[in-house]
Amino acid sequence: MSSLTYQDSGVDITKGNELIEHIKPIAKSTAREGVLGGLGGFGAMFELPINKYKNPVLISGTDGVGTKLKVAEMLNKHDTIGIDLVAMCVNDLIVQGAEPLFFLDYYATGKLNTEIAVSVISGIGEGCKQSGCALIGGETAEMPGMYQGEDYDLAGFCVGIVDKDKVIDGTKVTNGDHIIALGSSGPHSNGYSLIRKVLEQA
Numbered sequence: 001m002s003s004l005t006y007q008d009s010g011v012d013i014t015k016g017n018e019l020i021e022h023i024k025p026i027a028k029s030t031a032r033e034g035v036l037g038g039l040g041g042f043g044a045m046f047e048l049p050i051n052k053y054k055n056p057v058l059i060s061g062t063d064g065v066g067t068k069l070k071v072a073e074m075l076n077k078h079d080t081i082g083i084d085l086v087a088m089c090v091n092d093l094i095v096q097g098a099e100p101l102f103f104l105d106y107y108a109t110g111k112l113n114t115e116i117a118v119s120v121i122s123g124i125g126e127g128c129k130q131s132g133c134a135l136i137g138g139e140t141a142e143m144p145g146m147y148q149g150e151d152y153d154l155a156g157f158c159v160g161i162v163d164k165d166k167v168i169d170g171t172k173v174t175n176g177d178h179i180i181a182l183g184s185s186g187p188h189s190n191g192y193s194l195i196r197k198v199l200e201q202a
Helices: 013-028 068-075 079-094 114-131 192-201
Strands: 056-063 099-109 134-142 152-163
Touching: 013 114, 013 134, 056 079, 068 079, 068 152, 068 192, 079 099, 079 114, 079 152, 099 114, 114 134, 114 152
Parallel strands: 099 134
Antiparallel strands: 056 152, 099 152
16 A cells, blocks of 8 residues: 555645745735744744833734635635735724734635635735734645635734723723714625625525
């Protein structure tokens, strides 16, 4: 019996390595003060700007983009979904008063399509630049049998910083406070299971 390889099992390590080379300049383009080293280590490093804060608190968040991935797939447009991913995570930090510092992504697929993955991660890079946070690491997992073909899933992880006395947590809300409503630019990344169902029945 001949020996089996990862490629025999449906995992293409060569493609994975090629993807990393594409990701490196994307990550580098998002670099900000505090980033130590580049991609490729077991853990990403970031030096906290504690001298700028009296009593710094880290705030972290993780999120995905839900079934909006199906919309990206239908339109064959994958770059903006990366921007959405960053926004979903960053928005959860800034509403608590935090400045986003760094971001990591998780990209899982049944069969790695390098072109699609680069498009997605380019969008993540753009989202990081718009948010002022650095893309310092991530994980790409090719898992045949878990996903159908080139279907993929995304998750993001973001960490921010804020002075403890400037944390916005809702505890200071009182009767008589004014509520300000801002118009949305449209559906962002929530509710797409319902949106897709409505469109299917339209």
